[in-house]
Amino acid sequence: MRFHADLHMHSRYAYACSRHSDLVNLTRSARRKGVTLMGTGDFTHPAWLEQLRTSLEPAEPGLFRLRDEIDREASAPLPASVAEAPVRYLLSVEVSAVYRQGGRSRKIHHLVHLAGFDQVERFNRELAKVADLSVDGRPTVGLSSRDLLEITLACGPGACLVPAHAWTPWFGILGSKSGFDSVEECFGDLSEHIFALETGLSSDPAMNRRVSALDRYRLVSYSDAHSPPIVGRESTLFETDLDYFAVLEAMRTGKGLEGTVEFFPEHGKYHVDGHRACGVRLEPEETRRLGGRCPVCGRKLTVGVLSRVEDLADRPSDQPTDRRPRGAAGFVNLVPLPEVLGQILGVGPRSKKVAMEADRLVAALGAELVILRDLPGEVLAGQSPELAEAVVRMRRGQVGREPGFDGEFGVIRVAGD
DNA sequence: GGCCAGGTAACCCTGAACCT
């Protein structure tokens, strides 16, 4: 079957995450957005793990579903168009590895997926030796990425590790602040066990494919949701059985990995370079000319994702041909529905007006991802001509782009002025 | 009056940068 997966997620027990991120709200949001397979996030956290154990029951191999009465609670307020959609969970966590290597301090985030609670128990037992797992759903461990991978692999069949938001400056494996120049440099003798990278909001596959050294990795994309409404803002489309090992095989080989749903990379918070405090936004060549220093205050600039890609790229950016390696998945760039509606209505994406209009559209047309990427323009126009115009333009990439920098989101304009 | 935008502090921890 064909389904969207969002495997990078946090619970209410991770720092800087919404207290509304519980299984009911996350499941409800998954249905609204059109996501079928969700990561649990945070399985190292004792309180969250307890909720996972008591609220989930085994479904297909390696996957879990909400128990009936909780599932009904998640569906209750939803319109019939999405209320019955199946949602499955896959055991996931994001781990922050903090260590020194090559004379530099490293802070790298990784996603770990496991195939069952027995594997989780084993993983948590190892991590508890080097971190207090009850502090944060996104545990910070004093382990190298290589050693974290070794612990992961020892958990059993199907256990895997995917570097998270690979290019972002602060915590990406290839990021400017503490990252590496290659996957091999990071994982050493265990590098062959890495087969996929998460692109993050500020890069898309077209950018990644400028680096031929990454051709051997599958590219996946997830939301890193810190609150339920953010679920599915990026996702990965699979065409496999609903089965942990089938999904893993698709990630490993590319067969059954149909593509990713991405932000426009300029939308991300670290696309270009700059210094937020001084309001300075710079393209990579300007940063180089300025020696990496802010032209206003003289302090170090935050070097973004585009700069890092250009540093490591061995292919030109203006190549019109498809740079995908043979068999690699395609992708689409989208703007989340609340932002599109906010621009149309001239209000913010979290306003009541937007919420009401989104409710109406989901009830009439189906899940948000279906509205944004699948339904023909004429069908959308039947509900809202303005939405149809904005979505059709967005699908063609005809959008205004103000790139994000140094933690400031970019703006992708699809409607309004 | 009701709604909304935009700004700011707080949440917690870590490490780097900057200071004495």
Added chain:
DNA sequence: AGGTTCAGGGTTACCTGGCC
């Protein structure tokens, strides 16, 4: 050398001021 400040992760809560 040792201490302090600051910024990052992203959301929530609270405030002011503006608009209809």
